[in-house]
Amino acid sequence: MASAALLSLTLTDFRSYERARLxxxxxxxxxxxxNGAGKTNLLEAISLLTxxxxxxxxxxxxxxxxxPGEAVGRAWAVAAEVEAGEDAxxxxxxxxxxxxxxxxxxxxxxxxxxxxxxxxxxxPIWLTPAQDRLFLEAASxxxxxxxxxxxxxxxxxxxxxxxxxxxxxxxxxxxxxxxEAGTAPDATWLGALExxxxxxxxxxxxxxxxxxxxxxxxxxGRGDRPFPQARLTLTGDWERMALDGAPFAEIAERLAAxxxxxxxxxxxxxxxxxxxxxxxxAIFHVEKDRPAAExxxxxxxxxxxxLVLAQAARLSRAESAPNPVILLDEVAAxxxxxxxxxxxDELTALKLQAFLTGTDExxxxxxxxxxxxxxxxxxxxxxxxxx
Numbered sequence: 001m002a003s004a005a006l007l008s009l010t011l012t013d014f015r016s017y018e019r020a021r022l023x024x025x026x027x028x029x030x031x032x033x034x035n036g037a038g039k040t041n042l043l044e045a046i047s048l049l050t051x052x053x054x055x056x057x058x059x060x061x062x063x064x065x066x067x068p069g070e071a072v073g074r075a076w077a078v079a080a081e082v083e084a085g086e087d088a089x090x091x092x093x094x095x096x097x098x099x100x101x102x103x104x105x106x107x108x109x110x111x112x113x114x115x116x117x118x119x120x121x122x123x124p125i126w127l128t129p130a131q132d133r134l135f136l137e138a139a140s141x142x143x144x145x146x147x148x149x150x151x152x153x154x155x156x157x158x159x160x161x162x163x164x165x166x167x168x169x170x171x172x173x174x175x176x177x178x179x180e181a182g183t184a185p186d187a188t189w190l191g192a193l194e195x196x197x198x199x200x201x202x203x204x205x206x207x208x209x210x211x212x213x214x215x216x217x218x219x220x221g222r223g224d225r226p227f228p229q230a231r232l233t234l235t236g237d238w239e240r241m242a243l244d245g246a247p248f249a250e251i252a253e254r255l256a257a258x259x260x261x262x263x264x265x266x267x268x269x270x271x272x273x274x275x276x277x278x279x280x281x282a283i284f285h286v287e288k289d290r291p292a293a294e295x296x297x298x299x300x301x302x303x304x305x306x307l308v309l310a311q312a313a314r315l316s317r318a319e320s321a322p323n324p325v326i327l328l329d330e331v332a333a334x335x336x337x338x339x340x341x342x343x344x345d346e347l348t349a350l351k352l353q354a355f356l357t358g359t360d361e362x363x364x365x366x367x368x369x370x371x372x373x374x375x376x377x378x379x380x381x382x383x384x385x386x387x
Contacts, residue, residue, distance in 0.1 A: 004322030005353040007081040013065040013074040015041035028354040030364040033376035039357040043327045045078045049122045051115040072100035119155040126327035135293040139280040146281045150211045157207045164200035175267035198256035209242035218310040227306035229286040236279020301334040326354040332363040341366045
């Protein structure tokens with residue numbers, strides 16, 4: 001199960017599009033046009049062909065097309081045909097049937113399915129301008145970015161993270177209510193929640209550690225590329241235990257014990273101060289031997305891009321999962337000519353489908369003849385003739 005290229009994409013009342021259809025024939029695509037033309041909207045639509053809120057993190061009520069004077073977005077839909085090896089293409093669809101609805105429906109081959117099933121067919125990995133300040137933002141943004149890379153390789157990671165978040169919210173409600181009332185929380189229920197947190201948290205820590213080790217090995221083997229080499233580490237206590245090879249049972253046991261000890265402190269603080277939700281991803285520029293936060297914007301972008309490409313390359317060799325689809329929003333503008341050429345060569349060599357956006361057609365000169373060019377403007381989507 002290696003193939004996963006999008007053969008077609010159809011949008012209905014999605015963001016700025018009343019209706020749009022793009023036939024790709026499985027090729028990579030570069031989209032160019034003025035700011036506000038709708039390029040990123042297309043990438044967002046693709047990112048919603050996977051569980052979660054997509055690359056903008058928007059609510060489902062936000063993405064419906066809305067004309068001036070309309071208070072609520074319309075019902076919207078995103079549909080795609082996805083290559084499935086030697087089998088017939090798989091039809092995927094998602095959207096809301098009523099304007100303003102908060103939850104979306106998912107259909108696979110016309111049948112209603114849970115959103116998690118989308119990961120069986122499409123696994124987008126994206127890089128957007130919102131991540132330009134990744135190394136200057138709070139740790140939560142780096143965790144979110146890294147967890148998306150983990151999820152691309154291990155879809156169960158999302159379920160473990162969701163279970164952890166739910167148990168943590170319930171635990172904190174018990175602790176804060178008890179603290180404010182000056183009473184003791186229900187110890188039995190608290191212990192059950194902390195057992196759930198410990199189990200989910202240990203699974204999260206191990207998945208992050210596995211991904212980091214695999215990415216580091218991939219990056220170390222990619223020294224011939226003109227992208228800066230990175231040294232990666234995870235700073236959380238539980239991720240460090242996993243990186244050191246601690247077994248699941250030991251991580252879970254120590255996490256449960258730490259949560260028990262922290263009850264009074266967490267109740268007083270109103271937030272949980274220990275657990276895998278507190279860890280961070282640290283990246284160092286090897287050649288300059290300095291943290292990524294101290295590097296230039298261009299170097300930071302190149303470091304993150306190399307990380308995304310390393311994950312894509314690693315996953316492309318997996319036989320039991322679909323190939324990733326790479327979404328790169330306004331990435332080329334931050335790269336010099338040498339790295340733009342290298343990016344085009346890398347995407348071609350990986351034989352993976354990528355969707356790239358930029359304001360200027362010349363940013364994609366190295367992709368001409370190797371990818372489908374599409375002008376995005378008032379006239380909609382205009383496919384260029386191959387040169």
